[in-house]
Amino acid sequence: MLLHIPEVLTAEELAHGRALLERAAWADGRITAGQQSAQVKRNLQLPQHLPEARELQALVEAALKRNGLFFSAALPKKVFPPLFNCYQGGMDFGNHVDNAVRSDPFDHAWVRTDVSCTLFFTGPDEYDGGELVVEDSYGAHRVKLPAGDMVLYPSTSLHRVEPVTRGARIASFFWTQSMVRDDAKRSLLFDMDMAISSLRREHGETEALISLTGNYHNLLRMWAEV
Numbered sequence: 198m199l200l201h202i203p204e205v206l207t208a209e210e211l212a213h214g215r216a217l218l219e220r221a222a223w224a225d226g227r228i229t230a231g232q233q234s235a236q237v238k239r240n241l242q243l244p245q246h247l248p249e250a251r252e253l254q255a256l257v258e259a260a261l262k263r264n265g266l267f268f269s270a271a272l273p274k275k276v277f278p279p280l281f282n283c284y285q286g287g288m289d290f291g292n293h294v295d296n297a298v299r300s301d302p303f304d305h306a307w308v309r310t311d312v313s314c315t316l317f318f319t320g321p322d323e324y325d326g327g328e329l330v331v332e333d334s335y336g337a338h339r340v341k342l343p344a345g346d347m348v349l350y351p352s353t354s355l356h357r358v359e360p361v362t363r364g365a366r367i368a369s370f371f372w373t374q375s376m377v378r379d380d381a382k383r384s385l386l387f388d389m390d391m392a393i394s395s396l397r398r399e400h401g402e403t404e405a406l407i408s409l410t411g412n413y414h415n416l417l418r419m420w421a422e423v
Contacts, residue, residue: 199354202270206260225241272375275373287361311351311374317345321343328359329341386420
């Protein structure tokens with residue numbers, strides 16, 4: 198499932214985040230790359246322990262916690278501390294698949310990467326190129342979203358970032374270990390949850406809706422790892 202989640206950050210959060218990003222000291226993006234990714238990764242990245250990076254992480258994590266669409270789609274068990282990158286001057290990131298597990302740099306717990314996310318801090322009019330291209334069985338999907346919006350997709354996907362030929366593309370990226378590790382099951386639960394919400398708005402709490410909601414929770418109970 199590839200999902201566009203709009204307005205994850207408020208205008209105030211976005212402005213504050215951009216101010217932090219402007220004064221932070223960037224480093225070579227390969228500092229967190231795996232062996233395969235390091236061969237095709239050309240970008241800048243904030244070291245995770247910088248004060249600006251820690252404040253930005255808290256900002257993004259707070260936004261995720263209040264976002265119902267993110268929760269419904271990712272069913273998060275643990276979110277890897279958000280990272281921040283910048284592409285400019287022809288920088289790109291070639292085709293790769295994200296590492297299956299990562300060690301949290303702060304508590305050193307292992308995180309299985311079920312869901313990948315990119316949250317944009319710059320808008321499409323601020324740079325040329327820089328599309329996130331995610332490939333699945335339906336083809337290649339090119340993603341370039343407004344600042345404050347986020348895309349979510351399975352971490353098993355082959356993906357890349359096209360070269361940035363003008364301006365700078367700045368974003369947060371991170372992974373989520375889901376309570377439901379299988380993408381097909383997560384997609385089914387998400388579709389059910391969206392249908393339940395739509396029916397509740399249109400018809401109120403009917404007997405049929407109560408039954409459907411019970412089915413949703415029974416499936417989640419069957420599949421969740423908590």
